[in-house]
Amino acid sequence: MPELPEVETIVNELKPLVEGKSFQSIKIFETRSIDGNPREFTAALKNNKITKLFRRGKYLCFSLINGSHLTIHLRMTGKLLQKPGKKDKKYLRVKLVFDKKFALYFVDIRKFGKLKLWPEKDVLLPALGPEPLDSPTVFKVLISLKTKTTRVVKTILLDQHALAGVGNIYADEALFLGGIHPQTQLCRIEDAAIKRLSQVLPRILKRAIKNKGTTLSDYQTPDSGAGDHQHFLKVYGREGLPCYTCGTEILRTRINGRSSYFCPRCQG
DNA sequence: CCTTAGTCCTGCATGC
DNA sequence: TGCATGCAGGACTAAG
Structure with missing residues (x-):
């Protein structure tokens, strides 16, 4: 995907x-x-x-x-x-x-x-939120949403109106790197943790770009090549396997109908 | 306005 | 082996 x-x-x-x-x-x-x-x-x-x-x-x-x-x-x-x-x-x-x-x-x-x-007269993709490639932008978006919604952080990251481009894989990876449980309501996350998430999200996206993306099953580049980032995933798709940081078994839960992988200890 | 559930689609994994 | 079932999910729509 x-x-x-x-x-x-x-x-x-x-x-x-x-x-x-x-x-x-x-x-x-x-x-x-x-x-x-x-x-x-x-x-x-x-x-x-x-x-x-x-x-x-x-x-x-x-x-x-x-x-x-x-x-x-x-x-x-x-x-x-x-x-x-x-x-x-x-x-x-x-x-x-x-x-x-x-x-x-x-x-x-x-x-x-x-x-x-x-057509020329139409605004292109008007509903999309800002690009999540720099931490000040991500921080601004998340902090301003904090007081406006009761939704959990994973849902926000997947919401293209909030930030444009984050999908299920990199949302889970960023939440792991930020040490935040995907089911946490954004309004209950302290500013320091939001800052952490704002820093790791652009970082993981840029790293994945350097690795030419993640190929799990279907994704291919136009020359029919595969990405490399699947070898660097910390939690996505790793249900039942030990966390690379603490050895605890990676769990999977469902949030808004989507699989969410996380380490219960690192993201407690 | 806000949030959640259902919808689309097909290959693949699972269970009997 | 065959068949049925359900799962995967991004963005849109309908409903609560």
Whole structure:
């Protein structure tokens, strides 16, 4: 499941390949993968030139020369590949053709991922909170929410309106590094601990970017490569295994329908 | 307004 | 081995 570091890795890899290029044609195999009218989508992209590719939260954003934007959200199983593998063919949803030699294949098993076109007059991704890549920003967001909500901290970290880009894996990792139990209400966390969390969250995200993201099952970079950060996870997916810090068994609980892994001793 | 539960989708793991 | 069940979850929507 691509979160901020995975999307950042994909953008870094694609940037030199797509900036300055124009869409020659678009082939839609699954209309569900398009947010909006597929015909209008195809027509608007055709012969449109990409001026810039960037990331915002978990979205890939293509700036187009006419002022509009294309966004792609990969959700759980979405991939953007230059050369789909044999197993990918069955799940090919959209093909973006640039020229005879170069196309991008949007492959998505679960059909949750979406491509969306944003007209120039629309504000791009208006509901997203700030990027969680520097600690003063994260601290400001969490402190200001502290008096406004009764929700638990894990839920807040996953809320894209609060901070954009954090998903289940890095939320759990940051809470472990910050020594905070995922089920703690934000309003009950002391400022010093919020400060700690604000420092470790940007740090873990940047470290995961350096490691080209976490590949557990589906995530792949456009050249079909895997990430390395799965080898550095402290708690995510480690239920029943000993904590690297204290040896206590890592537990798993459910918060808002999502698995949350934590060390009951380090995050007591 | 705020918060929670249900929905989408398909492969995979589990149990009998 | 086969079949049924349930689990995984990001973001949206409906309901409380």
